[in-house]
Amino acid sequence: MRPWSHELWRLGLLAAAGALFGWLLGAPGLGLAAGLTLRLAYHLQQLHSLRRWLARNPHSEPPAATGLWGELFDRLYRYQKGQRLTQHRLQATLKRIQESSEAMRDSVVMLDQYGDLEWWNSAAERMLGLKAAHDRGQHITNLVRDPRFVAYFNARDYREPLTLPSPVDERMVLQFQITLYGDDERLVMARDITRLHRLEEMRRDFVANVSHELRTPLTVLAGYLETYVTYAEQLPPRLAQGLSRMQEQTTRMQNLVNDLLLLSRLEIDRGGEDHLPLAMATLLEEVRRDAEALAAGRQQIRVELEEERRLLGSDSEIHSALSNLASNSVRYTPEGSHIVLRWKSHPKGACLEVEDDGEGIDPVHIPRLTERFYRVDKGRSSETGGTGLGLAIVKHVLLRHDAYLEIESHPDQGALFRCVFPVERLVAAQTSAGAVHRSG
Structure with missing residues (x-):
């Protein structure tokens, strides 16, 4: 029988005995009260024992008791023992974590x-x-x-x-x-990361210095090639045959050097001094004209202006980033494609988008697109005239403007490049009378 049932039986028997004894004396109620008082005194004594045990040392053996109190003491003792074991395990685990962290x-x-x-x-x-x-x-x-x-x-x-x-x-x-x-x-x-930081500084300085030193010989070489191309008809056929190819590669090298120098400047210079409200309609229209000149009628390019607020930033840097995105779309989309340059609102502020309906990009390449010289299709990319630094430049320009780049694309579904700017970079049109306007 359960201890609780035993306790009820004991209480009932004691109450009955007290009532019987009181009845014999002519006061059954007083006898019943006396019986219940005796049981209450027993429970108070056990509570006192429990208090002394917990106050003295709960880790010691519990007081001896039977029935309901005996079960209660045993359960408390087992619970405390289990809690001590769990506590010891947690302390040991915490000690190992602290020791490993200390190492x-x-x-x-x-x-x-x-x-x-x-x-x-x-x-x-x-x-x-x-x-x-x-x-x-x-x-x-x-x-x-x-x-x-x-x-x-x-x-x-x-x-x-x-x-x-x-x-x-x-x-x-x-x-x-x-x-x-x-x-x-x-x-x-x-x-x-002091050592890595110094190595990165050395790399930037090396690239900047080498790129700067290459500009002069490339300029001289390009000048002579331009002269030779002008008089190509007067040169022997075997000499004139490779002039156009040489001039093309020299131009490509000059573009590469210019992009390397721009990247070095973006990495070293924190910027901010030339940040002014930009006339976005004028900026997008100029980039569209440049992209159309590069496309030579092979793609259709249009501008969509859905946001009235202006962007607070560097005119030259934002223009460079947007031009790189637009020129990439022109280079890597087939003839007849449509390209959209868009300035619109965004949940985090506003964004510049360049969207096309071309061949698209496999998502596996997207995380690496902003790496320097990363090529999705190395064979095709070498024929487009790109330097492989365009998206790296976009990434660094956006970092300097507290912004980030989102890329959405799938094969045969086109590509969307989104430059997201925070709301702190936006200026209301009516308060931006000093906005920068690019000259056409």
């Missing part, structure tokens, strides 16, 4: 839901200057005060890492990556 070369910082410091490894002390005695419980932005980090932390968009100098040593370059987990808590990791 990492990268900084690891754990923040609570408010952004306050909870735990960090020794690498974080070295890279970020954190001190356990003073900084625990401080907000992360009180210690890493760079405005770029504060904006990155508050934006809650951690898809891309952030590169900044260390707050304790400006010669050390760190790459921050924040991950959300649990109840809106954050894990901040920082890698020391």
Whole structure:
């Protein structure tokens, strides 16, 4: 029989005995009350034993008892024992995690839901200057005060890492990556990429210097070739045969050098000084005329203006990015295709789009399209006259304008290139009297 049933039987028997004893004395109610009082005193004694056990040491053996109280003491003891085992396992797991994090070369910082410091490894002390005695419980932005980090932390968009100098040593370059987990808590990791940063600077300087040095000999070569082409009829046939091909390749080399120099400038120069409200209708119309000249009637190109607000940015850079997208559409779509240059609203602000109904691109290539010199079709691309740097230039221009590139395409379904600009980059038409107008 269950302890609860036993308890009911005991209570009933004691009440009956008390009532019988009271009846013999002529007061059955008083006897019943006395019986119930005795049982209540027993329960109070067991509660007192439970309190003393929990107050003294709940890990020790529970008080001896029978019936319902005995089962209760046993269950509490087994529950506490199970909880202690689970706690020991969690502590061991946490200790292993902390030991493994401590062995990492990268900084690891754990923040609570408010952004306050909870735990960090020794690498974080070295890279970020954190001190356990003073900084625990401080907000992360009180210690890493760079405005770029504060904006990155508050934006809650951690898809891309952030590169900044260390707050304790400006010669050390760190790459921050924040991950959300649990109840809106954050894990901040920082890698020391000083060596990679220096190698990247050396690469940029090398490309810029070599490209700059190549401009002069290419200019001289192009000048002589232009002269020779002018007098090609007077040259021996064997010499005149390759002049046009040489001139074509020289022009291609000049375009490549110009694109490399532009990329180097975009990477090194932060820009922003020349950002003004742009006359988007004029800009799109000029790009359309340039694209039509390149298409030579093979494609139909039109402009759609669906957004009245103007874009705050660099006229030359936005023009370069849009021209690269338009020229790519011209080069890689067959004759008779339609190309649309569009300025329209977007849920995040506004966007510039270049859309065509050409052959399209296999989605497997899309993640790599903005890499330098990446070719979807190497054989066909070499015949189009492109440098392989157009989309890389677009990517860097958009980064300098707080924007990003979206590409939607499938084989035989055309392609859509969308440059998405945030609402902070938009200016109302009526307040932009100083907008930049490109001269035709």
